[in-house]
Amino acid sequence: MRTIQVGSRKSKLALVQSEQVIHDLSDKSDRFAFAIRHIVTKGDRILNVTLSKVGGKGLFVKEIERALLDGAIDFAVHSMKDMPAELPGGLEIASIPMREDACDVLLTRSGDGLDSLEPGAIVGTSSLRRGAQLLSLRPDLNVQPLRGNVDTRIGRLKSGDFDAIILAAAGMKRLGVHEKNHPLAFDEMLPAVGQGALAIECRSSDAELKALLQTINDPDTEITVRAERALLKRLNGSCQVPIAALCKRRADTKLELTGLVASVDGKEVFKTRRIGENPEELGVEAAEELLHQGAGTVLKRLGSDPNAR
Structure with a gap:
């Protein structure tokens, strides 16, 4: 029996999320055992400064991703809204379980x-x-x-x-x-990209584990979150800038994506709603519309240049 090492932050919420994923995976197969390893991230260590002033992306995931790449852990359960748009080479989001309330x-x-x-x-x-x-x-x-x-x-x-x-x-x-x-209604307070969803991250090379993780993947959650993250990626954003997005599948099966960029003082708000079928294309189209409206100026002021590559 393989024992899978699960990396988790020590917060009560992170542990609850990790334990729920382990429970769900245990129901799918009896060929694996699981052990949780606690990891403290930069975002956990610095509590007396607002997140936007700590700087950088992936404040709650970098140390966990390093442990994945080093082989110290096998997978990690993140809050999707904490995940940067770009992942390190060799890692991937292998599963996105059914989304909880996004509001x-x-x-x-x-x-x-x-x-x-x-x-x-x-x-x-x-x-x-x-x-x-x-x-x-x-x-x-x-x-x-x-x-x-x-x-x-x-x-x-x-x-x-x-x-x-x-x-x-x-x-x-x-x-x-x-x-x-x-x-708060979505037309008043649009959520963070991926809010309410979990991201289960593992090494791309671990085929056995990826097959197990796929058993708890929710296709509708996956495709809608992919659209939101495509918007985030095109804007070169992170969870530390005022970017919001929510994608839903409509009754006609098409995807409807609402995206927003705002200035910190709330005086400038750029918003768009787009409908499409391909999540990545939809996310990019929505991001381009926001940039056309002038959102790039707000993002650059916050050090997040959408044209940087």
């Missing part, structure tokens, strides 16, 4: 929704994407950085540090957190 949710101290927040209310989020879209909706709010795990963020809300915070619905559901929240 963002608002939690407030009062328990009421966005309209209840007074002008100047302090809203916590570590995401430039969330902050930009929130300020586009409510420029009178005071968006402040907030990092840490889900429990930490909710604790700071309850202690009065913030009037409201924004979290991903998927993380709350996977952790079984049942705090009162208000889902």
Whole structure:
């Protein structure tokens, strides 16, 4: 019996996600055993600085990818929204299980929704994407950085540090957190590329493992995420710039991709919706439309030149 080493960050959410994947794989075959190896990433070590100021791409995956390339682990379960558009040579995303809820949710101290927040209310989020879209909706709010795990963020809300915070619905559901929240509609808050989906990454050369991982791949999730990531790649973006995208399969089986780029202050918002069949072509077309609208200027200001190769 082969024992497969699974690399995981030490956060509660990362471990829950890894354990769920192991459970699902165990149901598919009894020829493998699994062991989790904890890996601390740069994004985990630096908690007192906003992610956008830490710099670089793959803040939560680089050390894990190094362990994959070194053979210390066999696969890793990532949150897809943490994955850079470009992967190191020799690695691939071998499986994308069924997507969880992709929306963002608002939690407030009062328990009421966005309209209840007074002008100047302090809203916590570590995401430039969330902050930009929130300020586009409510420029009178005071968006402040907030990092840490889900429990930490909710604790700071309850202690009065913030009037409201924004979290991903998927993380709350996977952790079984049942705090009162208000889902933000996609036309108000478009999610991060791949939000709610998992990326299972392994070595391209490991044919046996790739065959196993494919047993829990969800084709619809895979094809829609591919479209979102094609947009991200064309924009030369990362999870640290205000880029958002969501792709859905329509009733006629075609793909519908909505993409967005915004300035950090929310004063400039570029948005497009495209329909197509090929996910990579659709993603590139949507990205080109955003650039035609002027989104490249915003991205360059943030050090993400869409024309850099």
